[in-house]
Amino acid sequence: MYKPSKQEAAKLLRQMMEIRQFEDKIMELLSKNIAEGGSHLYAGMEAVAVGVISSLNPDDFISSTHRGHGHAIAKDGDLNALMAEILGKKTGVCKGKGGSLHLADLNKGNLGANGIVAGGLGIATGAGIALKMQKSSKIVVCFFGDGALNNGITHECMNMASLWKLPVLYLCENNLYAMSVSINRACSVKDFKKRAEAYDMPAEIADGMDVLAVKEAAIRWIDYVRKGNGPCLLVCNTYRYYGHSRSDPRVYRTKEEEKFYKDRDPILNFAQKCVKEGWLTEKEIKDIEASVTEAIEKATDFAIKSPLPDPEELYTDLYV
Amino acid sequence: MxxxxxxxxxxxxxxxxxxxxxxxxxxxxxxxxxxxxxxxxxxxxxxxxxxxxxxxxxxxxxxxxxxxxxxxxxxxxxxxxxxxxxxxxxxxxxxxxxxxxxxxxxxxxxxxxxxxxxxxxxxxxxxxxxxxxxxxxxxxxxxxxxxxxxxxxxxxxxxxxxxxxxxxxxxxxxxxxxxxxxVPENEYLIPIGNADVKKTGTDITILTYSRMTLFSLKAAEILEKEGINVEVVDLRTLLPLDKTTIKNSVMKTNRAVIVEEDTRTAGAGAEIGMTVMEECFDYLDAPIKRIAGADVPMPKAPNLESLAIPSVESIVEGIREVMK
Missing domain, CATH: 3.40.50.970 (Thiamin diphosphate (ThDP)-binding fold, Pyr/PP domains)
Structure with missing residues (x-):
């Protein structure tokens, strides 16, 4: 098992708490109609984004998904600018023109969330082409869900990346459902490792509810990709707590199943482990939680008080 | 050269x-x-x-x-x-x-x-x-x-x-x-978004692009002999359209025909034609005409394929109609 330093344990816990509280806050803002439109929330899946991205170098790249808040926060995203973007405000990370589905920050190596399932595959794989041509030691982690496994471009890109030995780590967040359709009703091949086999790349399945398990696997495969061995597939089995989006009544899954995963909550379990292993005290954990709450409140306040974009912005940023 | x-x-x-x-x-x-x-x-x-x-x-x-x-x-x-x-x-x-x-x-x-x-x-x-x-x-x-x-x-x-x-x-x-x-031997660039008047004329403007420019120029030659002086504007860029060149030409000739190879319905010509309407309606002496591809999948048979796109003859015919 991966053993974090005290400082590292505190950081992992803090980031997961930031994501959880960020998502809970957005659900609150949606239900109060302060946030408009939709939002796909990452709560429950925190161990994946945090476990993987904390194992990257700051100048490595990621591409994200329609459920991208967690990736953006873990990739050193500014909470104020992210919250403002989700509310469509001028101070948002994309000036209020992207929204929840298009959070991006190229300066921090985040090539963007995407409103199209599998939309990040081409971008990430192309970034891999660029890095390979630059003979760079940087890599790309391409996040996508189980739903994207059945989209054509996923196959095109995995084939190309393996053929050209591109530095791309394909990271499948298997949360069991593509909106409402379970993997059992959508995937002819249930063992996702076989998808990688088809393109002659290695694959592993990790427990995506356990940040240390994710981290252990991520470190190994990031190293593999960074050494020029070509791409690989890491599947993290995980679960989203909220529905697909705000209006989802979750009729396609059972209360028992939800309880099963919530009992394995990545944050609670990691916090308990930190105490048990002596990495953090209960007091330290409470302090982290309180400080995260304060940061989220601050970000919310910042976002709500920020102005909408100026009307002149309608036609800017289209062409250079 | x-x-x-x-x-x-x-x-x-x-x-x-x-x-x-x-x-x-x-x-x-x-x-x-x-x-x-x-x-x-x-x-x-x-x-x-x-x-x-x-x-x-x-x-x-x-x-x-x-x-x-x-x-x-x-x-x-x-x-x-x-x-x-x-x-x-x-x-x-x-x-x-x-x-x-x-x-x-x-x-x-x-x-x-x-x-x-x-x-x-x-x-x-x-x-x-x-x-x-x-x-x-x-x-x-x-x-x-x-x-x-x-x-x-x-x-x-x-x-x-x-x-x-x-x-x-x-x-x-x-x-x-x-x-x-x-083609010049020396290095040169042509800016995107600029149409080019491939033949100047006074009586009617053809707005066209790509291969249909060549067809239009041939049609213009034939019409010249009939006393119809055609201006051929090669749009070269379709997005963004060079509205200035379109406007200058139609304001001079007062007639516009669009020659396009794509299928007619909601084709490029629809946009080009509306641009003429918006930019220079008051200068038009005749309705704008589209000479366009047929609204069909492209057939294999050579005779049908030729019929599915504008020809020099159909352009000549179309312009004669507008000049009546």
Missing amino acids: REITYRQALNEALDEEMARDEKVFLMGEDIAIYGGAYGVTIGLLNKYGEERVKDTPISEAAIVGTGLGSALLGYRPVVEIMYIDFIGLCMDQLNNQVAKIRYMFGGKCTVPLTIRTEGGAGRTLGAHHSQSLEAWLMHIPGIKVVMPSTPADAKGLLKSSIRDDNPVVFIEHKMLYNTKGQ
Whole structure:
């Protein structure tokens, strides 16, 4: 098992708490109609984004998904600018023109969330082409869900990346459902490792509810990709707590199943482990939680008080 | 001045831009060893190596998608979609990713990507290798659409497209590759977004582009003998349209005919015609006329294929009607 330093344990816990509280806050803002439109929330899946991205170098790249808040926060995203973007405000990370589905920050190596399932595959794989041509030691982690496994471009890109030995780590967040359709009703091949086999790349399945398990696997495969061995597939089995989006009544899954995963909550379990292993005290954990709450409140306040974009912005940023 | 083919002109443009900027690289189906289905990239593999001239699997979505990804990291990819008929396979990448990413990200990235493709009828290749789909692309804010008709325009515009920090779809015409024209030996660029008056005239304006420019010029020659003095405006870029040149020409001749190879309904001509209406309605002495492709899938039979697109004769006929 991966053993974090005290400082590292505190950081992992803090980031997961930031994501959880960020998502809970957005659900609150949606239900109060302060946030408009939709939002796909990452709560429950925190161990994946945090476990993987904390194992990257700051100048490595990621591409994200329609459920991208967690990736953006873990990739050193500014909470104020992210919250403002989700509310469509001028101070948002994309000036209020992207929204929840298009959070991006190229300066921090985040090539963007995407409103199209599998939309990040081409971008990430192309970034891999660029890095390979630059003979760079940087890599790309391409996040996508189980739903994207059945989209054509996923196959095109995995084939190309393996053929050209591109530095791309394909990271499948298997949360069991593509909106409402379970993997059992959508995937002819249930063992996702076989998808990688088809393109002659290695694959592993990790427990995506356990940040240390994710981290252990991520470190190994990031190293593999960074050494020029070509791409690989890491599947993290995980679960989203909220529905697909705000209006989802979750009729396609059972209360028992939800309880099963919530009992394995990545944050609670990691916090308990930190105490048990002596990495953090209960007091330290409470302090982290309180400080995260304060940061989220601050970000919310910042976002709500920020102005909408100026009307002149309608036609800017289209062409250079 | 020397004469070279449209194909050679395009090849020179690619060669010069690759020599000038090491960030320029090529990717597409059969472009390296084979030299491209229409031979445009012949010789470039030997000169620049397989790192910069990449044969890809038959994966159109990935070709455009990875072109975008590498452009975001500072490269200037020129990707080739062998036939515009295959653009449907990468339309999500083009429409949802390439065209929108800069805007969606608040202007915090550039996409210096050129997508070369070719279209049009004339080789009796049937419905999947003969289409003119430019109207689909004109409907996408965030990209530019270029369709040159001569070797000189092809070279100057391709060089500009590669240097442009915006995504450009550069549509060649399969029947133009072997056409010859004067092309300067010295380096030059032709700006995107500028139409070119290929023949000046006083009585009526033809607004056209790509291969139909050649047909229009032939029609103008015939009409000249009948005393009808036609002005032929080669639009060269369809997005953005050069409204100034369109306006100046129609205000002078007071009549406008659009000659387009694509299918008539909701085709490029619909946009061009409405632009004339909006910009110079008061100057029109006759209704605008469209001479366009038939609203059918392209048939194989050579006689039907010819009937499915404008001909010199149908252009002449159409103009006579407007001049009545």
